[in-house]
Amino acid sequence: MGSLCNGTDGGAVYTAVPRSRSGGAEGNGEYSKSGNGFAKLAPMEQESASKTKNVTSGFGYVLEDVPHLSDYIPDLPTYPNPLQDHPAYSVVRRYFVDVDDTVAQKIVVRKDSPRGAHFRRAGPRQRVYYESDDVRACIVTCGGLCPGLNTVIREIVCGLHHMYGVTSVVGIDGGYRGFYSRNTISLTPNTVNDIHKRGGTILGTSRGGHNTKKIVDCIQDRGINQVYIIGGDGTQKGASAIFEEIRRRGLKVAVVGIPKTIDNDIPVIDKSFGFDSAVEEAQRAINAAHVEATSTENGIGLVKLMGRYSGFIAMYATLASRDVDCCLIPESPFYLEGAGGLLEYIEKRIKENGHMVIVIAEGAGQELLSESAELQNQQDASGNKLLQDVGLWISQKIKDYFSKGKKMAINLKYIDPTYMIRAIPSNASDNVYCTLLAQSAVHGAMAGYTSFTVGPVNGRHAYIPFHRITERQNKVVITDRMWARLLLSTNQPSFFSKNGVIQASNENEPLSELLDDGFAYSSVMNNDFTC
Numbered sequence: 042m043g044s045l046c047n048g049t050d051g052g053a054v055y056t057a058v059p060r061s062r063s064g065g066a067e068g069n070g071e072y073s074k075s076g077n078g079f080a081k082l083a084p085m086e087q088e089s090a091s092k093t094k095n096v097t098s099g100f101g102y103v104l105e106d107v108p109h110l111s112d113y114i115p116d117l118p119t120y121p122n123p124l125q126d127h128p129a130y131s132v133v134r135r136y137f138v139d140v141d142d143t144v145a146q147k148i149v150v151r152k153d154s155p156r157g158a159h160f161r162r163a164g165p166r167q168r169v170y171y172e173s174d175d176v177r178a179c180i181v182t183c184g185g186l187c188p189g190l191n192t193v194i195r196e197i198v199c200g201l202h203h204m205y206g207v208t209s210v211v212g213i214d215g216g217y218r219g220f221y222s223r224n225t226i227s228l229t230p231n232t233v234n235d236i237h238k239r240g241g242t243i244l245g246t247s248r249g250g251h252n253t254k255k256i257v258d259c260i261q262d263r264g265i266n267q268v269y270i271i272g273g274d275g276t277q278k279g280a281s282a283i284f285e286e287i288r289r290r291g292l293k294v295a296v297v298g299i300p301k302t303i304d305n306d307i308p309v310i311d312k313s314f315g316f317d318s319a320v321e322e323a324q325r326a327i328n329a330a331h332v333e334a335t336s337t338e339n340g341i342g343l344v345k346l347m348g349r350y351s352g353f354i355a356m357y358a359t360l361a362s363r364d365v366d367c368c369l370i371p372e373s374p375f376y377l378e379g380a381g382g383l384l385e386y387i388e389k390r391i392k393e394n395g396h397m398v399i400v401i402a403e404g405a406g407q408e409l410l411s412e413s414a415e416l417q418n419q420q421d422a423s424g425n426k427l428l429q430d431v432g433l434w435i436s437q438k439i440k441d442y443f444s445k446g447k448k449m450a451i452n453l454k455y456i457d458p459t460y461m462i463r464a465i466p467s468n469a470s471d472n473v474y475c476t477l478l479a480q481s482a483v484h485g486a487m488a489g490y491t492s493f494t495v496g497p498v499n500g501r502h503a504y505i506p507f508h509r510i511t512e513r514q515n516k517v518v519i520t521d522r523m524w525a526r527l528l529l530s531t532n533q534p535s536f537f538s539k540n541g542v543i544q545a546s547n548e549n550e551p552l553s554e555l556l557d558d559g560f561a562y563s564s565v566m567n568n569d570f571t572c
């Protein structure tokens with residue numbers, strides 16, 4: 042076996058023991074076999090090797106490692122990283138990531154608590170598993186739009202070209218099905234030069250159409266050996282299936298996922314790209330709702346924001362605006378009628394203030410909407426449940442409530458900016474974030490890692506195994522302090538009392554991924570957030 046850099050040898054799992062830093066990054070791969078610092082675990086201690094590739098050490102340290110091409114292809118040659126000769130990288134050796142560097146998932150710890158899960162740190166390695174001229178890369182974008190898609194595409198193309206001298210990069214047209222039903226699009230630094238200033242994706246996207254066998258046939262036929270897949274939870278599941286088929290066929294093809302979701306529903310990572318841009322753009326709609334509401338007698342401005350199962354955009358847009366009197370998200374059940382209900386609260390607030398602004402996430406209150414069985418089972422091409430327009434429904438309910446017995450004349454304006462928000466180009470901080478994601482992805486593929494999603498964990502970019510991204514969805518945890526902050530800022534009822542429904546009973550629910558205390562990073566470079 043040429044390299045032990047992944048902690049496995051012949052399917053065994055290794056446990057890390059302390060060793061000098063100079064022991065790595067030499068020879069054929071990053072670790073030399075002698076003094077590599079890993080010792081085989083007894084079979085009992087091995088995790089299921091097919092899914093997890095864990096390395097354990099003292100104090101409860103676990104490295105949840107990602108697969109490497111050398112796991113299933115023996116004797117792969119390695120080459121010096123061309124970045125070593127690049128003027129930008131050659132002067133300081135520490136620009137290269139040490140083979141032992143890992144990123145902790147948990148940063149709030151107590152004296153005796155186990156150190157917990159870690160992920161391999163992203164970044165350039167001293168040695169790579171591809172020669173520049175041999176790389177044939179492709180990029181595909183799948184699922185819904187999100188600000189920053191074009192920036193990620195641009196930076197993968199430019200990163201491959203400028204850092205590793207790779208000139209053969211193609212785009213797959215129109216999502217997964219484009220692999221086998223369309224022609225590819227040639228991508229060069231010239232053709233992608235200013236695409237980051239545009240919304241959407243120059244490659245096109247789609248839902249459905251994931252046929253693993255046909256996709257891998259296409260990859261094999263075209264001689265593609267690096268696949269960059271930009272998409273959300275569904276896309277990453279598809280990417281994982283593609284990797285399994287590639288490994289089954291024994292192909293030297295790195296499969297890399299870049300997480301995309303405007304809903305911020307991908308777990309483990311601090312937040313997804315485009316989220317900041319979306320929250321910023323949502324302010325325009327909330328401002329408009331506020332202007333409308335304050336300009337008429339008993340004005341109500343209602344804004345629907347995206348968030349199928351996770352209400353992050355609604356929560357952060359509400360907190361940022363300070364004009365919002367009520368924020369409704371899928372994670373926090375509410376009810377309309379009776380004491381402590383939404384309608385009673387609206388009436389109270391209008392009487393006190395003369396106007397009101399409500400923000401509602403598209404997935405909120407879906408269980409309250411009366412649906413025909415037919416509608417209930419409707420799905421999009423990817424299998425996602427189709428939602429009813431909760432904005433229209435709640436508008437009608439509010440109007441009915443106030444018109445009943447001529448209670449009060451109200452002026453309700455419903456604003457649905459959802460598609461306008463996700464179609465914008467990314468803002469400056471998302472552009473930087475997208476650049477880091479793309480470069481981390483390129484470094485990982487060049488270093489021979491595969492079957493991973495790249496993303497920031499506590500401010501540091503890391504390579505995360507696919508299954509950690511797809512096993513659950515990131516949701517607002519309404520027992521976190523962040524939701525308490527929101528309730529404090531809007532002064533809305535918690536809606537807990539009516540049915541005795543307190544989601545705090547979900548003690549096993551993982552905490553919000555934005556930060557342990559629910560705070561998002563203001564910038565990917567800043568992890569000094571304290572409060």
Ligand SMILES: Nc1ncnc2c1ncn2[C@@H]1O[C@H](COP(=O)(O)OP(=O)(O)O)[C@@H](O)[C@H]1O
Pocket residue numbers: 183184185216217218247248249250251272273274275276277278279280282301302422423425
């Ligand atoms: N479980 C799955 N296995 C394989 N492919 C999937 C799976 N779920 C979704 N996909 C594919 O991933 C792509 C995007 O999925 P979708 O749910 O629409 O968006 P997103 O990736 O943003 O969640 C679609 O082409 C879909 O067919």
Ligand SMILES: O=P(O)(O)OC[C@H]1O[C@](O)(COP(=O)(O)O)[C@@H](O)[C@@H]1O
Pocket residue numbers: 184185186273274275301302303304347348349403421463
């Ligand atoms: O483009 P469509 O099919 O109308 O999708 C709308 C959905 O896409 C999203 O914007 C993002 O969903 P994905 O991340 O799964 O693509 C959701 O907020 C929304 O419910």
Ligand SMILES: [Mg+2]
Pocket residue numbers: 184273274275
């Ligand atoms: Mg999704």
